[in-house]
Amino acid sequence: MKNKIVLLIVFTFLLASGCYYDSFEALHPLDGYINPCDTTLQSTYTSSIQLIITYNCISCHNATYAGGNVNLTTYDQVKLYSSNGKIPNSILRNSGYNPMPPTQALAACQTQRIQQWITNNYPQ
Numbered sequence: 001m002k003n004k005i006v007l008l009i010v011f012t013f014l015l016a017s018g019c020y021y022d023s024f025e026a027l028h029p030l031d032g033y034i035n036p037c038d039t040t041l042q043s044t045y046t047s048s049i050q051l052i053i054t055y056n057c058i059s060c061h062n063a064t065y066a067g068g069n070v071n072l073t074t075y076d077q078v079k080l081y082s083s084n085g086k087i088p089n090s091i092l093r094n095s096g097y098n099p100m101p102p103t104q105a106l107a108a109c110q111t112q113r114i115q116q117w118i119t120n121n122y123p124q
């Protein structure tokens, strides 16, 4: 009986995560367009980072409303919060930083792409 319950929980989780992935795609059509998992695509600010920020962060980090006083509307601002460690630690949900986006982590490819952009010294 216990095993059946565990199996049911695992199955429900798998099912739920499958559905979540579908709705993520539906909610973020541009992510399909920029395809953050395409490794041939350059991790420049204009070709991918800006779009990831626009679709996942800008609603709370713009000139009118900047959560935590963090405005992420320009290259210089995104570079600043990347180089001071706040963006990478927040998107990795490391302790000591506010997890960003607050409710749901970015897709793994998006996180990797931002990290790659930082490693490559913030290409514009």
Ligand code: HEC
Binding pocket: 053, 056, 057, 058, 059, 060, 061, 067, 068, 069, 070, 081, 086, 087, 090, 091, 096, 097, 098, 100, 101, 102, 106
């Ligand atoms: C729903 C609104 C919302 C979204 C979406 C959001 N943020 Fe935030 N962010 C906040 C708020 C509010 C704060 C201030 C700290 C707090 O209250 O959690 C904050 C704080 C931050 C900080 C400072 C963190 C620290 O610990 O000093 C960074 C960096 C940040 N956000 C980056 C991002 C990035 C990058 C994204 C997108 C991947 C994002 N945020 C998406 C609301 C949001």
